[in-house]
Amino acid sequence: MITDLIYENGLRGMRYSISDTAQWGDFTSGPRVINSETKARMREVLDDIQSGRFAKGWLLENKVNRPVFNAINAREQKHQLEIVGEQQLRELMPFVRPARKTARM
Numbered sequence: 001m002i003t004d005l006i007y008e009n010g011l012r013g014m015r016y017s018i019s020d021t022a023q024w025g026d027f028t029s030g031p032r033v034i035n036s037e038t039k040a041r042m043r044e045v046l047d048d049i050q051s052g053r054f055a056k057g058w059l060l061e062n063k064v065n066r067p068v069f070n071a072i073n074a075r076e077q078k079h080q081l082e083i084v085g086e087q088q089l090r091e092l093m094p095f096v097r098p099a100r101k102t103a104r105m
Contacts, residue, residue: 002014002018005017005018
């Protein structure tokens with residue numbers, strides 16, 4: 001939801017839409033998370049995409065039946081965020097419609 005708010009209204013609009021507590025967290029913690037090191041890692045990822053390394057790796061992963069992809073996907077489905085979200089948080093938010101599950105989920 002935060003990403004949607006930023007996309008639709010920019011940072012100012014997102015900050016207007018969240019609680020003051022969350023905004024305080026953005027102001028005080030955001031710079032510790034998104035910093036020059038983060039930006040350097042993002043540049044590396046962009047370089048992988050632009051050079052074709054990302055695509056080559058993905059094609060190879062598919063050619064050998066996705067062993068790394070499948071292992072990571074299985075691990076991520078058991079992540080605490082998924083479990084807490086499914087078992088606790090979404091029950092407290094009846095205004096959030098459950099996403100339609102697809103074959104990939």
